[in-house]
Amino acid sequence: MKEALSISIGSSIRNKTVIVNLLGEEVRISRIATDGDMNAAREKFRELDGQVDAFGVGGTDLGLFYADRWYPLYSVLPIIQDVQITPVVDGCGLKNTLENRCASILDAEIGGYLDQIGRSVLVMTGVDRYGLLRSFVDAGYQYTLGDVLFSLGLPFPVRSERILKRILAVLIPLVARLPFEWVYPTGEKQNQRKPKYTWVFQQSSVIAGDCKYITRYMPDDLEGKVIVTNTTTPADVELFTKAGVKYLMTTTPVYEGRSFGTNMMEAALLAVSGYKQKVDLYHHQPYFKMLEGLVNTAGLQPELRVLN
Incomplete structure (x- = not known):
């Protein structure tokens, strides 16, 4: 074996x-x-x-x-x-091969529901999941990138890939040398809820990205939303269910x-x-x-x- x-x-x-x-x-x-x-x-x-x-x-x-x-x-x-x-x-390999299929699979399976609620997506961190971001951009979604909101804690949603590239040209060389825990929750911090920027969640029909980022920052009410993520545990699924999430897509299979x-x-x-x-x-x-x-x-x- x-x-x-x-x-x-x-x-x-x-x-x-x-x-x-x-x-x-x-x-x-x-x-x-x-x-x-x-x-x-x-x-x-x-x-x-x-x-x-x-x-x-x-x-x-x-x-x-x-x-x-x-x-x-x-x-x-x-x-x-x-x-x-x-x-x-x-x-990184699966994020840029398997995850770039997510938007097309959503459209094939729940396209009618997306027609009702609109095709808008919050990608928690585009720089971390570029394949996932590209899948929604290429599918014509209105998108908001949460890189500055959730990684840096600054109240500036990014709605243009061109602007994100300009920001990242400055930030990536700096972030690459910072202690990782400064920009991403590690250890027990991953289990702590810290809801913020509720409005950016509410204005999007699809929330996509790292599960620990989503569960850490999401509001208690996500009625009718679609979540696209992975590394979900039964506790995460229960949290999403209680929040009113309609559909959950995991980018990798459930075992x-x-x-x-x-x-x-x-x-x-x-x-x-x-x-x-x-x-x-x-x-x-x-x-x-x-x-x-x-x-x-x-x-x-x-x-x-x-x-x-």
Whole structure:
């Protein structure tokens, strides 16, 4: 049996292990977390290097992939610097292959409902999920990008990709060198609710992006909304249901009540495919093409369910 392991700096209460069948082969996928301790994560990567078939990096990104370019996060890279054998991914590949199908699948499955409520989307952080952003932009949605709102805490919604690119040209070199916890909740902070900018949620029919970002900042009332996210636990689904969310799409499949992160599922695909090379996101096109082939062969698709 193959084994893929996601080592996360997120909260350990979200840990989960299941055995799934991908590409005709069983693979054990497991998430273990260090509750925000990056040194402990680095030690686990070092200790388990060569003992599993593929690693995922959870609760953080190794870099930001935006507009066909990868920007490493220098405060995060040290956690994998001791890995010499096992391939390591942070989910960037699936974010730019599998997640860019979400808008078209929504249209195919609930297009009539979207006609009623309007096609407008809040993408929590476009720089973190460029493939997801592009899927909605290409589908003609009115969009609001929450990068400045939720990552920097400034009350400036961005409604133009051109403006976002200008902002990011200035911010990314700075953010890439900041401590990661300054711009993203880690450890137990991921479980804390801190609703803000309620109005930006209410004006959008679809809320898309990282589940921890959504649950941390969302208001209590999301009546009739559509959520597009992943890494959902039963507690997250209950929260969305109580808030009145109509539809929930997880960008990765649900196994035993849980949708795993893109890093976990990408690692699982590499594990069953026998991929052993170091993933080079500076020259990403051959890797993305190979990964998309694995996604198609495995039949992976975002999964939609009705909550209310």
